Structure formats: C-alpha cells, structure tokens
Amino acid sequence: MFPKKNILSAAGILVATLLASACSSGDDSGSPGTSGSGGSSSPATVSIEPADAHGMNPTTPIVVKAANGKLTEVTVTSAKGKPVAGKIAPDGLSWTNNEVLGYGGSYHVVAHAQGTDGKPVEKAGDVTTITPKKEANANLIPAPSAVKSAGVGVGQPIVFSFATPVKNKAAVEKALSVESSPKQEGGWYWIDDKNVHYRSKEYWQPGTTLTVSAKIYGVDFGNGVFGAEDRTETYKVHDSxxxxxxxxxxxxxxxxxxxxxxxxxxxxxxxxxxxxxxxxxxxxxxxxxxxxxxxxxxxxxxxxxxxxxxxxxxxxxxxxxxxxxxxxxxxxxxxxxxxxxxxxxxxxxxxxxxxxxxxxxxxxxxxxxxxxxxxxxxxxxxxxxxxxxxxxxxx
Incomplete structure (x- = not known):
C-alpha cells in the first residue's frame, strides 16, 4: 500500500501528462476523411448548362462547370463541324461561349476536367437552338446611307419599320435604343403593329449625334417571329x-x-x-x-x-x-x-x-x-x- 503523499504525486503527474497531450499540436494524419498530405482527394464532376437542351434561344450561353477539380479543355462543335469560340475562366471552374449561336443549330459539347484525385474526367452533351417561323429585320427610316453626308434636321423622328406585325411590343422596345449626345429626353411611340417612332421631347439640338441600336437577335416578336440580327447606326443632326x-x-x-x-x-x-x-x-x-x-x-x-x-x-x-x-x-x-x-x-x-x-x-x-x-x-x-x-x- 502506497503512502497518501505518493498517491497524490502520481495523480499530479497523470493530470500534467493529460494537459500536455491536450495542448499538443501533433500530426493528425490518421483522421478519417483526409489524405496523408492534409487535403481532400475526390474525382471531378462536370455539368453542362443547359443540360441536353432542345430548342433553346441562341442568345442563351452554354456554360460548363467543374467541381472537385478544374476544367482542362472544352470544345463545342456545330453539326457542320465548325467550332464555337469560348473561354475557360481563370479559376478553371467554368467555360462559356463568347460566340453567339445560330438559329436552328445543333451543337455537341465535350468537356475534360481533372479532379483533386489527379484523375481525368470527360463529359459530353448536345444542345439545339430554336428555328423561327420567320425572322424580322430592323429596317431604319430614314435610311442611314441616304443622310450620311447631309445629316438630318432637328425634327427628324427615328423609325424602326418591321415587315411583319409585332405582338410582343414591350420585348422588342426593350431591345431598341437611341443615345443622343448631348443628352436629350426622348421616347418611343408605336404608330401601328409594324412601326415604332422615337422622337425627342423638343426638336433635336443642332449638332447632336444619335446612336441608334436594335439588339433584336434572339428577341421573340411573337407568333413564331424572332429578330434576325442586331444593328447599330449613327445619325448627325445638322443646323436647324x-x-x-x-x-x-x-x-x-x-x-x-x-x-x-x-x-x-x-x-x-x-x-x-x-x-x-x-x-x-x-x-x-x-x-x-x-x-x-x-x-x-x-x-x-x-x-x-x-x-x-x-x-x-x-x-x-x-x-x-x-x-x-x-x-x-x-x-x-x-x-x-x-x-x-x-x-x-x-x-x-x-x-x-x-x-x-x-x-x-x-x-x-x-x-x-x-x-x-x-x-x-x-x-x-x-x-x-x-x-x-x-x-x-x-x-
């Protein structure tokens, strides 16, 4: 039997040892879910958005994303074998096309990535774009070529004329713009289903530059009609x-x-x-x-x-x-x-x-x-x- 004093000393040594162990920052390599190097190791997962889309708007971008790894290569090819330009983000986690798709197109997507486990992964998919019943051009009045040298007068409205009736007027109007320099207040007025006019609150100031844009490609005009192409033109207002x-x-x-x-x-x-x-x-x-x-x-x-x-x-x-x-x-x-x-x-x-x-x-x-x-x-x-x-x- 140990003396009481010795028992207390042994207990004190045990407590000190436990405290020292608890405060220690030793290697924890045996912990579950971690690798010997201290980081996770998983296979990459790749997603294509929109996934296997059929009949999407050509202005909708194709986005390829990677998780648990990084993209190494992405190719998008049309049915005719033409590549679609795009770029992998600097962090390697996504790719987006920077070339607009066409109407009635079929595109094959192939993505390659490497996971944190060091192994390659491949993902493939297909998307198609809508085929409009009819395409509408943004015809400008006056024709820019007719007034290129002489310019236009202070009372000139800017007119977009469409060959077919526009059902979704709000959607089309949102795609139209007139920027005046110097800045002057103006607005659109639908004369009928085919013609929309833009005029300033007062007559244009002489010397004004008007930048007129129609970003209508991909815009749904209604009744199966979609915008054919974007256009931007410039007019100069001459003397009053x-x-x-x-x-x-x-x-x-x-x-x-x-x-x-x-x-x-x-x-x-x-x-x-x-x-x-x-x-x-x-x-x-x-x-x-x-x-x-x-x-x-x-x-x-x-x-x-x-x-x-x-x-x-x-x-x-x-x-x-x-x-x-x-x-x-x-x-x-x-x-x-x-x-x-x-x-x-x-x-x-x-x-x-x-x-x-x-x-x-x-x-x-x-x-x-x-x-x-x-x-x-x-x-x-x-x-x-x-x-x-x-x-x-x-x-």
Missing part, C-alpha cells in the same frame, strides 16, 4: 432649318438656327383642300417630281384629282403635301390660298428652299383652315404633346 408658313399672311418665314433669314410669299391649300395644321417634317426631296393624287386614293373623275410635273419638290406629309415651285399660282402667292394642299413658291424661292432644306427639317403650318396633321401621316409625330407621346410606349 424651320419654315413658319402662315395661311393668314400667305408668307413663310425661314429660321436658321433660331434667326429669321428670309420671308417668301406662298399659296397654301384652298378651302376645299386645306393644308394640314401643325409641324410637318420633310421626308423626301426631288428636283423633278410627278404629283399624282391617285397615289393616295384620289383619282379621276374626282374633282380633287390631279396629276402634274413639279420642280424643287419636298414632301411634308404622306398624303400629297409638298413645298414646291408652282408657276401657275405665282399671281396668288402672298395673297390667297389656291393649291390642293401643297405650299406653292415661285421659281427663285423654290430653288432657294430646295438648296437649304432637307430631310428632317421642319415646316410649321398655322392658320391654314385645315385639320391637324394626323400622327400616322409621315411625320405627324409633333402633333402629339409630350405626355401623350409617352403614352404610345409599350413599356
């Missing part, structure tokens, strides 16, 4: 030219960048065929033009029908209103309104007007006795107040 035509005075005052530079006698529409009221925007100009009322449905034997060849003609509406030379009304110019709705000028003034006014420039008509220029009547856009214009958006 505004004609103020007054039916009471039978004069048209010409303002260049806000300053009146000329006044010329005119003859506007007679009582039976009055010129429309409000701002008109020039949409076409021809040095020689045959005016035929049949083009807008007024044909002989209607007493309002006419057909004549005119010089220096600039269209200000789509139903037959022009600013042009008319030698037959020179005697009435400045005193009475006798035309079929056009604004008549003498030869010298007509040529001067033709030389200085172009697409997008404005003719504001007052006191004509006619109705307001309709919104649809290319371009009746400025007949709408800004609050009413904003109501024409699909968003």
């Amino acid at each position: 030219w505004i004609g103020k035509a007054d039916g009471n005075s039978e004069q048209m005052q010409i303002f260049h960048n806000g300053q009146m530079v000329k006044s010329m006698p005119i003859s506007m529409g007679k009582d039976a065929t009055p010129t429309h009221l409000g701002p008109h925007v020039i949409s076409d100009k021809q040095a020689n033009y045959t005016m035929d009322s049949c083009t807008y449905g007024v044909c002989p034997p209607d007493p309002k029908a006419y057909r004549s060849n005119e010089k220096f003609s600039e269209r200000i509406s789509n139903d037959g209103e022009f600013v042009h030379e008319n030698p037959n009304s020179v005697g009435q110019q400045g005193s009475s309104n006798v035309s079929h709705g056009c604004i008549n000028l003498n030869a010298a003034n007509a040529q001067w007007f033709f030389d200085n006014f172009g697409l997008g420039d404005v003719v504001e008509v007052t006191n004509s006795g006619g109705p307001q220029l309709p919104l649809w009547d290319l371009y009746g856009d400025w007949s709408k107040s800004w609050p009413d214009w904003q109501k024409g958006s699909a968003l």
Whole structure:
C-alpha cells in the first residue's frame, strides 16, 4: 500500500501528462476523411448548362462547370463541324461561349476536367437552338446611307419599320435604343403593329449625334417571329432649318438656327383642300417630281384629282403635301390660298428652299383652315404633346 503523499504525486503527474497531450499540436494524419498530405482527394464532376437542351434561344450561353477539380479543355462543335469560340475562366471552374449561336443549330459539347484525385474526367452533351417561323429585320427610316453626308434636321423622328406585325411590343422596345449626345429626353411611340417612332421631347439640338441600336437577335416578336440580327447606326443632326408658313399672311418665314433669314410669299391649300395644321417634317426631296393624287386614293373623275410635273419638290406629309415651285399660282402667292394642299413658291424661292432644306427639317403650318396633321401621316409625330407621346410606349 502506497503512502497518501505518493498517491497524490502520481495523480499530479497523470493530470500534467493529460494537459500536455491536450495542448499538443501533433500530426493528425490518421483522421478519417483526409489524405496523408492534409487535403481532400475526390474525382471531378462536370455539368453542362443547359443540360441536353432542345430548342433553346441562341442568345442563351452554354456554360460548363467543374467541381472537385478544374476544367482542362472544352470544345463545342456545330453539326457542320465548325467550332464555337469560348473561354475557360481563370479559376478553371467554368467555360462559356463568347460566340453567339445560330438559329436552328445543333451543337455537341465535350468537356475534360481533372479532379483533386489527379484523375481525368470527360463529359459530353448536345444542345439545339430554336428555328423561327420567320425572322424580322430592323429596317431604319430614314435610311442611314441616304443622310450620311447631309445629316438630318432637328425634327427628324427615328423609325424602326418591321415587315411583319409585332405582338410582343414591350420585348422588342426593350431591345431598341437611341443615345443622343448631348443628352436629350426622348421616347418611343408605336404608330401601328409594324412601326415604332422615337422622337425627342423638343426638336433635336443642332449638332447632336444619335446612336441608334436594335439588339433584336434572339428577341421573340411573337407568333413564331424572332429578330434576325442586331444593328447599330449613327445619325448627325445638322443646323436647324424651320419654315413658319402662315395661311393668314400667305408668307413663310425661314429660321436658321433660331434667326429669321428670309420671308417668301406662298399659296397654301384652298378651302376645299386645306393644308394640314401643325409641324410637318420633310421626308423626301426631288428636283423633278410627278404629283399624282391617285397615289393616295384620289383619282379621276374626282374633282380633287390631279396629276402634274413639279420642280424643287419636298414632301411634308404622306398624303400629297409638298413645298414646291408652282408657276401657275405665282399671281396668288402672298395673297390667297389656291393649291390642293401643297405650299406653292415661285421659281427663285423654290430653288432657294430646295438648296437649304432637307430631310428632317421642319415646316410649321398655322392658320391654314385645315385639320391637324394626323400622327400616322409621315411625320405627324409633333402633333402629339409630350405626355401623350409617352403614352404610345409599350413599356
């Protein structure tokens, strides 16, 4: 039997040994779930998103992901054997295509990865893209090529015209944009199911650059129609030219960048065929033009029908209103309104007007006795107040 003192000493040694063991940071290589090197070791898993997708939108990216390892190579090949460009992320955990897929395409995906266990893994899959019933192009008015050198006037709306009706107007409108420099407030208005116009709150500032984009590729227009391709164009707004035509005075005052530079006698529409009221925007100009009322449905034997060849003609509406030379009304110019709705000028003034006014420039008509220029009547856009214009958006 040990003395009491020795028993206490032995107990103290045991406690000290246990404490020393508990505070020790020795090798724990035998712990379950760990390797001898202190890290986990597992086979890689690879996923392809969307997985075996059939009929996906071509703008949806193919994404390949790796877990418990890193991607070493990914190839995506079309049915014709053409590779699709893509890139593995710097961390090696994902790959995404950076080349847009095509409509009605089939693509084969093969991914290679290496797990933390050092072993290679392969994953393959297939995806197909939708085949539209019809593809829609974003046709721009005015045609950028037609105004590349001259630019457009301060009243010019930007028009996207589609060959087929647009059902999903909000989706399409979201894909359209007009960036103005300097910045000016503007908005879209759907004239009908095929045409959407963009105008600023006020006339464009002279010298403005307009960058117009339609990011419509892959956009669902509805009824099986999808956007054909994206496009971006640039317009330049030239100096401000505004004609103020007054039916009471039978004069048209010409303002260049806000300053009146000329006044010329005119003859506007007679009582039976009055010129429309409000701002008109020039949409076409021809040095020689045959005016035929049949083009807008007024044909002989209607007493309002006419057909004549005119010089220096600039269209200000789509139903037959022009600013042009008319030698037959020179005697009435400045005193009475006798035309079929056009604004008549003498030869010298007509040529001067033709030389200085172009697409997008404005003719504001007052006191004509006619109705307001309709919104649809290319371009009746400025007949709408800004609050009413904003109501024409699909968003």
